[in-house]
Each structure stands twice: as structure tokens, then as C-alpha cells.
Amino acid sequence: MTALSAPLAPPQAIDLFERTRARTDALAAPLSPEDTMLQSMEDASPVKWHLAHTTWFFEEFILKPRLPGYTSPDDRFAFLFNSYYTQAGPRHARDKRGLVSRPGGEAVRSYRAHVEDSLANLLNAGRDDGDDIAGLVELGCHHEMQHQELLVTDLLHGLSFNPLLPVYKDPEPLPVTTEIPLTYSRHDGGLLEIGHNGSGFAYDCEGPRHKTYLAPFEIADRPVTNRDWIAFMQDGGYEDTRLWLMEGHAVSDREGWSHPLYWWQQNGAWWTFTLRGAQPVALDAPVVHVSYYEAEAFARWAGGRLPTEAEHEVAFRDTPIAGNLMGDADATGALRPLPGAGVWGDVWEWTASDFGPYPGFRPPEGALGEYNGKFMVNQRVLRGGSCATPREQMRTTYRTFFYPHQRWQMMGLRLARDVA
Numbered sequence: 001m002t003a004l005s006a007p008l009a010p011p012q013a014i015d016l017f018e019r020t021r022a023r024t025d026a027l028a029a030p031l032s033p034e035d036t037m038l039q040s041m042e043d044a045s046p047v048k049w050h051l052a053h054t055t056w057f058f059e060e061f062i063l064k065p066r067l068p069g070y071t072s073p074d075d076r077f078a079f080l081f082n083s084y085y086t087q088a089g090p091r092h093a094r095d096k097r098g099l100v101s102r103p104g105g106e107a108v109r110s111y112r113a114h115v116e117d118s119l120a121n122l123l124n125a126g127r128d129d130g131d132d133i134a135g136l137v138e139l140g141c142h143h144e145m146q147h148q149e150l151l152v153t154d155l156l157h158g159l160s161f162n163p164l165l166p167v168y169k170d171p172e173p174l175p176v177t178t179e180i181p182l183t184y185s186r187h188d189g190g191l192l193e194i195g196h197n198g199s200g201f202a203y204d205c206e207g208p209r210h211k212t213y214l215a216p217f218e219i220a221d222r223p224v225t226n227r228d229w230i231a232f233m234q235d236g237g238y239e240d241t242r243l244w245l246m247e248g249h250a251v252s253d254r255e256g257w258s259h260p261l262y263w264w265q266q267n268g269a270w271w272t273f274t275l276r277g278a279q280p281v282a283l284d285a286p287v288v289h290v291s292y293y294e295a296e297a298f299a300r301w302a303g304g305r306l307p308t309e310a311e312h313e314v315a316f317r318d319t320p321i322a323g324n325l326m327g328d329a330d331a332t333g334a335l336r337p338l339p340g341a342g343v344w345g346d347v348w349e350w351t352a353s354d355f356g357p358y359p360g361f362r363p364p365e366g367a368l369g370e371y372n373g374k375f376m377v378n379q380r381v382l383r384g385g386s387c388a389t390p391r392e393q394m395r396t397t398y399r400t401f402f403y404p405h406q407r408w409q410m411m412g413l414r415l416a417r418d419v420a
Helices: 010-028 047-066 077-081 094-099 105-123 130-159 226-234 246-255 292-301 309-316
Strands: 184-187 190-194 210-214 217-220 263-266 269-274 277-280 348-354 380-383 400-402 416-418
Touching (some): 047 077, 047 105, 047 130, 184 309, 190 309, 210 309, 309 348, 309 380
Antiparallel strands (some): 190 210, 217 416, 269 277
16 A cells, blocks of 8 residues: 655645544544444444544554554554454454444544544654655555545445434435436547556555557546436346346346445335435436446446546546545535536446556555555456545546445446447
């Protein structure tokens, strides 16, 4: 999980650290202690665990090795709040995080404050290794931003099982919209470079920058919308085995998929559960909570395909990072896809690309090197960010990755086509 660029200076790292921690606190502020304990599946973690794990990260990789005499509030936290860093020691079982009722919320907040104070003192100490420490803090902040995204999507999944359909954020109904025509932009392709160029923060898996060949292609100017998806459903898209990868249809059949996650019909209209509670499906907002298998089947039904991640990067790398991302409207942002979506934000877009190493990639040594490299198998790349992605984290080269059956993240799609 190392960065590819020069680190921040200590004063900049302090500012980033304070902003990042404040956003996490704002995300957790509306929740009851019971809310923070929810774990609805193995893929999701309780809010309280996210708060503690992101604190453990700074403690484990910065304070313990860099601050002589540092003492943790509780040495057992290293076992409870490690995620999958095998070189950092043993870990509590991932699927049992929701059973850890103690330490309670107050103890976790005290842990966060203890680490924050210790880290601030370390950054302000004027040490010779201050720039190295600032680089690790920058990395830790981007790690926490990823957990901010997971925090709200994991919470949404947990709340969805409550028959009272609780509201996390004010409902604020969306205005009535009109359909946006689906148009495409053409790109000539050729031998092109993709990957991070070393300017600004990036994860190790975003490089090295390298050449790749692209045939001419067209890519849609907007994501697939709920209106589009309903047409797919009405045309029997979920039942038509000709549209589906064999493995995808087997998963769909086993799980009983007939619509995106969180949808249901009520009085002849489609509704969905969101972080703003139960809402009518906004027809012209991007469809969200669909798996790779569903996205691939839809693309085939629509006469297109999913873009590769290289096509997505080349098509949009000159488009400024602006859109519906976390932190736009307030500390947390809209936290739902909005009509009129552009490229950045709203929904992560499935690509046809496997999450694998770029040519020349080598994972770094040590526990921090476990973050990306060991996950480069059986997952698909998504591009573009979502309404739950912090704006500060977005880059045109940012790769996220999930297994093709997963749906609980803010996942959607954009179509592409070959050029004859």
C-alpha cells in the first residue's frame, strides 16, 4: 500500500490527518451505539471496528516503530483491530467482528484520541525523519478514506435488514427529471500510456506507468440509469440465459436476483432502500448496487460491452475531477447517486479488466506491501469513484477492485462499443 509520489511535508500531513479524522467522526456522529455494532455479512464490518482499525493502522505502522516508549492504551487492540496484515501478527476472525461488544464506543473514541495526540506530537517534533513520517501519515489518511467509503456502504447493508427502514441522512426527495439520451464519444486508440505518472499520491497498484495498445472504441457519455435498467428487467433480462456468463447466471439463480440490491415494488412503482431511508427509484440516476455479472449481462442486452480499464482511463483522464463525491455538499456529501451524472462520483463503474499487476509491478517489502499485491486474483477493476468516495482520494488512475458477485458497494456501469 505504498505511495508512488513524494510525500507531504509534516505541516501538510498534519492538516490532511486532521481533516480525514474529522470526516470519519462526522460520518459516525448520527449513529447510536447499537448502529455501530452491526455486521450483516463477512464482507462488511461494524462502524466501531472501522473507527478502531483506522486508528490501529497509525499506531502499528507509525507510532510503534517511530516513537520510542510509545504505549498503547491496550495491547490487545492489535489482535482485535488488525485486518489482514499477516506480518503484523495474529487477527480476530473477520466474520466475528460484530460480536466484539467490548471495548465499547467510549473506549474506542478514547483510543482514537490517544493515537491522534501521539501522532500530532510526533509530527511536530522537528525530527530528521519528519518527511518519512509525513509520507506514512499521508498513506494512513488515504487508507482511512477507503474505510470511510466502506463505513457507509457496510452501514447501509446492515440497516437494510431493519424492517423499520431507518434513515441515516435527511431524505430530501430528488426532483422529477427527464430522460438523458444515450450518446457515445469515439476514441482512436493506438499505442498509449496509462498508469500513474508520479505526480501526487497514488497506491502502488496504479503503476508503473506503461504502454498499452487500444483499438478504436466508443464509450458512453453517461452511466447506465435506473430507467435503462428497468427496461432490461421488463425485457426479461434476468431470465434470458443467452445474455449471461454461465457462472454469473448460476449465482443469480442461486441468490434469486431479479433486480438490483435493495429494490422492491410498491403500488406499481420501484422503490429502493438508501442511506436516506426508503426512496422511490430515481429513473435518471445511475443504477447502483449491481454486480459485475449483472453489468456484463446488461451490456450484452444493450448491444455493447463493458469498457476495459485502459479505455476508461484514456477516455476520461483529461476530464477534471468534479462530480458527486463524498464531501461535496457537506462533510459527508449526498451519499446517493444523482441524476445527470458525469464521470467522477455517483457510482463506481465495472470494467472488463481483471485486477492484476501492471507490467513491472513489484509489491514493496514489509507488512504495508500486503495491501494490494496479494489481492490480484479473481477480482474486477472498477473506475470513476462513487458518491461514497472522498473527493480528496480521487485520481484518474485510481483502481478499486471487487469480486464479480458483490453488490453492496456503490457499483454501476458505463457502456462501450467497438468501432468497425
